[in-house]
Amino acid sequence: MKKKYYRLALALLLLSGSAAYSQEDTVQHIVPGRVNSAAAMKQPYVILISADGFRYDYAEKYQAANLLGFARQGVQAASMQPSFPSVTFPNHYTIVTGLYPSHHGLVNNTFYDPEKQSNYSMGNKAKVRDGSWYGGTPLWVLAEQQQMISASMFWVGSEAAVQGVRPTYYYNYTEKINTDRRIAVVKEWLSLPEEKRPHLITFYLSDADHAGHKYGPDAPETGEAVRTVDAIVQQLTAAVRETGLPVNFIFVSDHGMTSVDREHPISMPAAIDTAKxxxxxxxxxxxxxxxxxxxxxxxxxxxxxxxxxxxxxxxxxxxxxxxxxxxxxxxxxxxxxxxxxxxxxxxxxxxxGIGHHGFDATVVKDMQATFIAWGPAFKAHLKIPAFENIHVYPLVARMLGLKVTTPVDGRLEVLQPVLK
Known part of the structure; x- marks a missing residue:
């Protein structure tokens, strides 16, 4: 009888803990007391969208009609080159810091820090939310330091207090918030009073990456995931249009996707002594x-x-x-x-698994990512050559009237020609 009671009590405890975690996981976090400066309120708006694993050729390959239309209206790069290694956390953080992974510190999805004598892993929530792991000055930190409100519907680093600063509005990463709600939140942010309204918003989608890993880049399921992303972007732009604000959209990805040799995996060399x-x-x-x-x-x-x-x-x-x-x-x-x-x-x-990334993007073209941008700040009907993802940071800073205050690897002159 006692055993049954303890099992029931444990089950209830786990259930209540799970429910609490689920509730916490979907709540919006708001940093109080912040307002836009008078100068910030005069600036345009930028929504930076990342579709994880959205290979450079996916829009054409799978006829993502909305994205192709936005590309025709605005700017499209032949591809965007991810930094090495071409994996998720390093490259998302490179896009928002303008620094190579070796310079901002997220050198892989999982890595070891000898000074901390500890591993960082993208699956470890405590590490992900610990600002001491992150170098550089993310765009939202740059904005907040210059009294411009920012918001994040997910992005690598946005859950941590980098230099003691988080976006004014942010969510901890979860896939429990459905797409309709995510888009509704963005519209709510842009409908706030001017002094509380974010001018920089980050928005993240995982569909293409999940499908690419599971089914491979050439599978019908991946094509369906690409078209899902396409429909979400269309839905987001339609919702934003209703606000009447001058909003610019930048659609990027962190890396591409490729099929690998599944029949001949490389085993860990026996010469490696894990004791050493x-x-x-x-x-x-x-x-x-x-x-x-x-x-x-x-x-x-x-x-x-x-x-x-x-x-x-x-x-x-x-x-x-x-x-x-x-x-x-x-x-x-x-x-x-x-x-x-x-x-x-x-x-x-x-x-x-079938789909992988992480290879040198200068050698394996499948690693190349996507860049499409449209809105009132961008030139129309413009195609540009491939460029490195470090250059997105100074572009966004210029668009928002922000001064880049720390050295970065990206250069404004690379992408400034895309602006009117």
């Missing part, structure tokens, strides 16, 4: 952190002789164009030894 090396991540790159620096060179030389469908690098000899070497590693988070697979191979101890 930490391995925070694998897949499209393996990073090894040595517990003793004396072990680095011997293992590197051994692995170099065994290269097969992958290349081995020391942090000190990574190709300079990747901006992922010891000279770039501002927070000392890149591994001492890196194993980088040759496309279409990945590291895995079991049969890998």
């Amino acid at each position: 090396f930490l391995i925070p991540s694998s897949g499209t790159m393996v990073e090894l952190h040595a517990k003793n620096a004396a072990d680095i060179q011997p293992l590197y030389e051994t692995l170099k002789q065994q290269e097969n469908h992958y290349k081995v690098y020391l942090k000190t000899n990574m190709p300079a164009y990747l901006h992922y070497s010891s000279t770039d590693d501002k927070l000392n988070r890149i591994g001492d030894i890196l194993l980088v697979p040759d496309w279409p191979y990945v590291f895995s101890e079991r049969k890998p």
Whole structure:
């Protein structure tokens, strides 16, 4: 009888905890006491939309009619090049800081920080919401520091107090808030009194990435996910249009998607002694952190002789164009030894999934991302060549009349020609 009681009590406790978490997970967070300055109220509005995993060619490949229409009305890049590695957290944070991953500190979705003696992982909510992991000055922090209200319907870093600052309005990431509600919230934000109204809004969609991983980039299910994203963007723009405000839209993605060789995964080399090396991540790159620096060179030389469908690098000899070497590693988070697979191979101890990203985007074109922009600030009917995603940051700052106050890797002159 007692056992039954304890089981029931435990079940109720877990249920109540789950309900509390669910409720907390969907609540809007508002930082009180902030207002737009008189100068900020005169600026236009920017909604920065990210569709995770929306490959550079998806709009044409799957006939995303609305996005193709917006591209014709405004600006479309041949592609946007993600930073290395071409994975979600580093690149979302690069877009909003104008810094390469090695410079802002999110060097992978999961990585090790020797100084903290701790791993960061995108699945660890406590780490995700800890501002000490994040370098750079995200766009919403830049805006708030210059007395311009910002809002986030999800973005990497927006849940953390970076430099002690969060967006005025934000949600912790959850997929429990349906699309209709997300769009309604954006309209509510833009319907606020002028002094409380956000001029920068970030908006995130995961559909294309989920489908690409599960079914591969060429599957009908992925095409359906692309068209779902297309319909959401149309619904969002229609809702925003009703406010009558001069809103500009920038539609981007963090990376592309490619199919990999599922029949010949690369096993972790037996020469790696896990008693001597930490391995925070694998897949499209393996990073090894040595517990003793004396072990680095011997293992590197051994692995170099065994290269097969992958290349081995020391942090000190990574190709300079990747901006992922010891000279770039501002927070000392890149591994001492890196194993980088040759496309279409990945590291895995079991049969890998169909769709992957993370490869060098200058070598594997499937890694390239999307950039489409439209609205009153943008030129019409303009096609531009491919560019690196670091350049989005100074563009948005210029559009909002914000002064870039810290050094960034992006350059305004790259994208300034897209503005009227």
